[in-house]
Amino acid sequence: MSETTVHLGPNKYGKAENRLVRVTRHGDRHEIADLTVTSQLIGEAFAGSFTSGDNSRIVATDTQKNTVFALAKEHGVGAPEDFLALLADQFTSEFDWVEGGLWQAEVHPWERITVDGQPHDHSFRRTGTGTRLATVHVEAGERHVTGGVKDLVVLKSTGSEFHGFPRSRFTTLPETTDRIMATEVTARWRYLPSAVEAGIAYDALYEEVVAVMLEQFATVHSLALQQTLWEMGRAAIELRPELAEVRFAMPNKHHFVVDLSPFDLTNENEVFIAADRPYGLIEGTVVRDGVAEAPGAWEHLPAFV
Amino acid sequence: MSETTVHLGPNKYGKAENRLVRVTRHGDRHEIADLTVTSQLIGEAFAGSFTSGDNSRIVATDTQKNTVFALAKEHGVGAPEDFLALLADQFTSEFDWVEGGLWQAEVHPWERITVDGQPHDHSFRRTGTGTRLATVHVEAGERHVTGGVKDLVVLKSTGSEFHGFPRSRFTTLPETTDRIMATEVTARWRYLPSAVEAGIAYDALYEEVVAVMLEQFATVHSLALQQTLWEMGRAAIELRPELAEVRFAMPNKHHFVVDLSPFDLTNENEVFIAADRPYGLIEGTVVRDGVAEAPGAWEHLPAFV
């Protein structure tokens, strides 16, 4: 019998979930940026740490953490896509054996507390569902940049139907022309490399893209959650020329009409029970016609999106 | 040796976390109420189910669930305190052996999605930190009603000091005259029984109490998180005569100044790392002078608050 031998496949390593809060003072007026930042490095030079415990090229995960905080001091944070690009440049330029990496950020939203009708200078309230996402991925000479949002929970109490689906041995679902539709949107959009190079006003883009997605969710009369997803993605791409494609994961958070007939009560879509599990799960991608595919952009990202 | 014998002590039972969504239609304009409702019953008559599996007086937890949804249809939901009172009345009047119970609600906040600058008629976005709480507790002939809030995450980037504390063998903490103060407020306020009887506009009260607490958090120059807690409770009680007392649990969510001196960088409260655990935990009660104590009001409530 010949000996079994193995080799190293895809890998990366780093420090995950650095909880960075950056305060910027403009006199008495403070701005805060609150991010969870993950840094991971990619390169052939790291193979030795796996195969023989050779750390001579291992930029310690602790060093990666320090770099996150030090760069936040030196350069500020700004848009998360820009801050991650800064990290990517730092690591790939400081260590010539670092070929690339994946840098990810989640941005936690805050708003100013209102005092006497005015937004306060230095006191904030955590808001929202809606966590902003960003990634920069460098590998094999390519750089991919994405923005996104998660935890965006939305519901419409009418304007959603579901019927016309095939009925088979295992089909029991009745058709409906009026139901609650609720979902928790996770979306990631890939920026066109040419737009990244030219420079993007990421913060404004984020606000616009989330707003147009919310509008589509609200106004599309939906025959399927898939259709709503599609229209949200299409509208975002039509709105902003920087977007190459948008990936969505949208659970169908079921709200079941409670059967009140045993109690001699009618229930015309008035009383619902919100279910936890199971839930529908729709994942889909809307792609601008004519852009080059970039499968590498997605392979390291968490989950489908 | 004498035989060991036992008896039944405090108990209650019911159905927890009924996920109720109630839609109310005013023509094309929909309102939604989204609550998690728990119903539990108390009474001597239930002892037999423990000691001998005698269910002849056990109002099934499934029946309690059905009652929640049926009453939401018949009466609507309104303020959570009112809806829970309705449940309390229903169970104690329908079954003469039900002596009391604990009814709890969490209200999940939504706002209308903006379309063309206008709030949409039937499409909503889940918002905020800040889950509204309510309880009605009936036992031993007394009825206690509380309101509250949880998940209210706030941060101030200055205006907080901590010094003057005693130094002992195990003290290493440096004093500070400027730090980030962040917390996640859980508060429950007990309404005066006389005010409950007279009727309270709970929804308006909730908005006002949360607003004044946020204002106090923002404007009190804080020497200790305890002091901030106290001022938040005091302001709420001064604002609304219906409040007998307010209980708080407020973690001190530490934000540590990152030591950047090894990198020849200064850090004047600019770059922080947000820590998860351990965290400070301050619990305190602010009580209106002159009101009767009501220890029974708190004994069944989750956690300190």
Added chain:
Amino acid sequence: MSETTVHLGPNKYGKAENRLVRVTRHGDRHEIADLTVTSQLIGEAFAGSFTSGDNSRIVATDTQKNTVFALAKEHGVGAPEDFLALLADQFTSEFDWVEGGLWQAEVHPWERITVDGQPHDHSFRRTGTGTRLATVHVEAGERHVTGGVKDLVVLKSTGSEFHGFPRSRFTTLPETTDRIMATEVTARWRYLPSAVEAGIAYDALYEEVVAVMLEQFATVHSLALQQTLWEMGRAAIELRPELAEVRFAMPNKHHFVVDLSPFDLTNENEVFIAADRPYGLIEGTVVRDGVAEAPGAWEHLPAFV
């Protein structure tokens, strides 16, 4: 109008969830203790920190944290009840204004990894559901000690019935003589003060109490989850004379028989769907006859138990 005035009610403060891992070496053989420890102090002297930000008596929460780790070094950990008593003694003796406090521990279970059929000397695998609990509460001159367990998830696939409950307008639940019964046990037992003083072999007691509770869950033919709870508590108290009372919170984790009749399939308690919410929630206390009541023992503990 007379001025509104307020006073300070129940309060405590400290450092929560200190993640302590203590390694003890016996030559090559290592033991590990993995605990989450919370320390909070109680005393009149702390009022000033609330009412005026006077920290002159505030033992900093950071100092409390340091004390947890330092005492773990000096004395080892041992049984969590003993370690918490050590903390209680330390704080109340070191600072004469500390009147009491609440000290809590969760013990995370590990087992040795098996190598060549033998338990390894220094390598461990986190195991189990079943987190051990302990508290020491000192207030108003009284000391209460409890042990407990949480996250103990159990299921029996038969030997459980539920029928004979009253049927009212809102009752739809069918009766059953055979169902799955599943729960996640949280239990806290209060030790008799006299037994605490005499000294208790807490570790052995914990193993015995959990074992007898599991046995009761398995062997009691159950007519109601309440009855199972009662028999678990009774057996524990009968087994160990140190126990004054046992409090339980036991959710009824529903497993519904899936209706397969539309598919021309029978389902004789073979295929179930496990539901998340809502769930039944049974809370009850089993008390040894003849012991003095101790309501103060429970008022600061999280949730019902």
Added chain:
Amino acid sequence: MSETTVHLGPNKYGKAENRLVRVTRHGDRHEIADLTVTSQLIGEAFAGSFTSGDNSRIVATDTQKNTVFALAKEHGVGAPEDFLALLADQFTSEFDWVEGGLWQAEVHPWERITVDGQPHDHSFRRTGTGTRLATVHVEAGERHVTGGVKDLVVLKSTGSEFHGFPRSRFTTLPETTDRIMATEVTARWRYLPSAVEAGIAYDALYEEVVAVMLEQFATVHSLALQQTLWEMGRAAIELRPELAEVRFAMPNKHHFVVDLSPFDLTNENEVFIAADRPYGLIEGTVVRDGVAEAPGAWEHLPAFV
């Protein structure tokens, strides 16, 4: 300006997290299988539901759910890989337009409760960290099958070093020749297609693979977490010829030696604080030499693994 147009990229849809409990009776002896099953379908025919709300080919997610429970009745569950293959065959054969899909399972572990020293016939305790994973992915004429494990938390209190890493401007980490190493293993292994066709005894394989991974974790004297990962994967592949490759995600769950020197106490790796965030995150793949690559096997799987 030319009009912006878009097309549909990668997508799938279905029902997620069906909580299936299957009881099998052998006389008085019951077996239970407890799985969370996700079913999602892939095919060109589903495009219309996105682009125009055409549901005429949409196998409703509710129908997918029903199929999971019905097949569990008709065929039992057995090894999760086999049960998922059954689902894959059912959907792709019942509907000629279903080209493929992704089917995933998590298996929740239970053990029998011990009564009088014997494992009980029908009463069980949820055990362990260590959730078994399986996936079957069918797309573009290929079928990929994986097994795996997650939530496998392990710790060694010695036998781990970390030194020899490069020191740069942002490096502050001291070198160590003795540290705690702790991680929570997530691993997925891809089976060789030829082995899948020939038939695999998945249950036995799972036990063996987890056991050998645990042994490697325990016995490898580790110079880097990467090295431990590598040796775990190598040993698994050497042990079982059915494995083509193993992917790991292994967080480095940091345990920091507490500095007790301010208290005149030594701390020779005795007292640690377990940190939550940030944490190291090592991801790597060990591949059997000579097997064909299968990037499609991984593209739909959650996270790196």
